[in-house]
Amino acid sequence: MEERQPRFKIGQQYKTRGKYPRLYTVTDILRTYNAKGELVKIRYEATREFMGQTITDHDVVESTIAIGEVKS
Numbered sequence: 770m771e772e773r774q775p776r777f778k779i780g781q782q783y784k785t786r787g788k789y790p791r792l793y794t795v796t797d798i799l800r801t802y803n804a805k806g807e808l809v810k811i812r813y814e815a816t817r818e819f820m821g822q823t824i825t826d827h828d829v830v831e832s833t834i835a836i837g838e839v840k841s
Contacts, residue, residue, distance in 0.1 A: 775811050776831050783815075783837035793817045793826070795834065 775798045784790040797814035813829040 772808055773811065775813075777813065777834050781834065782839040783834045784839060785833075785837055790837070791817050792839070793829075793837075795829075796825070799827070 777795055777798075779795055779797065781795045782792060783795075784792055793815040794817070795813050796816050799812045799814060801809045801812070803809050811831070812827075813831070813834060814825060814827050815829045815834075816823050816825045818824070
C-alpha cells in the first residue's frame with residue numbers, strides 16, 4: 770500500500786484571507802496514524818511573526834495553504 774505524500778513542502782509560504790492577510794511559513798508536517806499503522810491525516814504546522822514574536826499554528830489543513838499559496 771502506497772502512503773500518501775504531503776502536497777506542500779516545509780518552507781512553503783501562504784497568506785491568510787481577510788482584510789489584513791498574514792504571511793505564514795510551513796515549518797513542519799504532522800502525520801496521524803491509526804493502530805494498524807495506516808495514515809489517517811496530514812496536517813501542517815506554520816509560523817508567522819507578530820511584533821517580534823513567533824506565532825505558531827499547529828493544525829493547518831491543506832486547503833488553507835492552497836487558497837493562500839504564494840507563488841515564488
